[in-house]
Amino acid sequence: MKSLLLAFALFLPTVARAEPIETRKIITAVTGDFNGDGAVDLAMVVETEPGHPMDVHFFLRDKEHNYLKPVEIVHEQIHGEWNGYDRPGYNNSDTEPELTMLPNGSIKFYLPAMEIGSERTDMTLTIAWRNDAFIVAGFAYDHYDYLKENAESACAYNVLTGKGTSSEKQPDGSTKHKTVSVEGQTIAFKYWNPGTTFTACGE
Numbered sequence: 001m002k003s004l005l006l007a008f009a010l011f012l013p014t015v016a017r018a019e020p021i022e023t024r025k026i027i028t029a030v031t032g033d034f035n036g037d038g039a040v041d042l043a044m045v046v047e048t049e050p051g052h053p054m055d056v057h058f059f060l061r062d063k064e065h066n067y068l069k070p071v072e073i074v075h076e077q078i079h080g081e082w083n084g085y086d087r088p089g090y091n092n093s094d095t096e097p098e099l100t101m102l103p104n105g106s107i108k109f110y111l112p113a114m115e116i117g118s119e120r121t122d123m124t125l126t127i128a129w130r131n132d133a134f135i136v137a138g139f140a141y142d143h144y145d146y147l148k149e150n151a152e153s154a155c156a157y158n159v160l161t162g163k164g165t166s167s168e169k170q171p172d173g174s175t176k177h178k179t180v181s182v183e184g185q186t187i188a189f190k191y192w193n194p195g196t197t198f199t200a201c202g203e
Contacts, residue, residue, distance in 0.1 A: 042061075045097050056077060058072045096111070122141065152169040157180040166201050
């Protein structure tokens with residue numbers, strides 16, 4: 001994977017001059033046709049500083065000149081663990097984000113829970129290219145507390161339509177399901193606030 005990402009970086013001289021990217025800080029990347037023009041585009045999650053959220057770099061291929069054109073950098077929007085690649089004894093982290101290309105051209109961001117206390121909340125964002133910007137099209141989470149019995153809840157909804165479902169385990173072990181129905185929104189990824197989407201899920 002690292003060699004593949006290094007190859008990507010070698011083909012991005014414009015980005016290297018404008019904002020240098022250390023290849024060892026590229027956590028993950030995904031390619032696909034984000035804007036539906038038939039060309040292969042690129043998104044990368046890049047670490048910043050220890051303890052800080054990560055950046056996401058988006059590139060769309062310029063078909064006329066055949067190069068990956070940087071179109072947006074979303075700063076410090078993705079949480080994950082600083083991994084200290086330059087330190088002895090480096091091990092992979094359990095909290096590195098994951099990117100997956102979806103068949104419709106959207107990108108799925110899986111954000112595993114940070115290990116703080118006994119509660120864990122894994123989140124999934126669906127990012128789509130709409131009207132010359134990357135927006136949050138979908139949101140989902142799974143929450144649990146491994147020190148408490150039946151302390152589980154989940155939600156998934158379409159941010160654009162405001163429709164979805166949520167569930168919560170009850171003390172007796174049964175699961176209560178609810179319908180999510182809020183006003184649809186178009187939220188630019190760079191302005192996304194997780195509190196907004198958790199509120200829509202009834203949290």
